[in-house]
Amino acid sequence: MKITKLVVLFNYQKILLGFIISVLLFGLSFWINSAPIILILRVLSGLIILNIFASLLASYILYDNSDLYELNNLKGIVDWNKTENVILVQF
Secondary structure, three states: OHHHHHHHHHHHHHHHHHHHHHHHHHHHHOOOOOOOHHHHHHHHHHHHHHHHHHHHHHHHHHHHHHOOOOOOHHHHHHOOOOOOOOOOOOO
């Protein structure tokens, strides 16, 4: 959750704005009498919330839940116990 927390901290204003707009659109849908517009506002509100959660889930799966930072492919090449200073450049 370390990287996901950083993503939330970096984008908290956009996430908060998305939640506020979603709540406003959903609340506005109760004031309008036209059925197609009600459906459009509620679907748009749901899509905004879904987009926020999907981006956070993707961040968790790609960065926090994967072995991206474990460098398993270098175990036979580099002895990490004997190495003091390392600059790793991967292509």
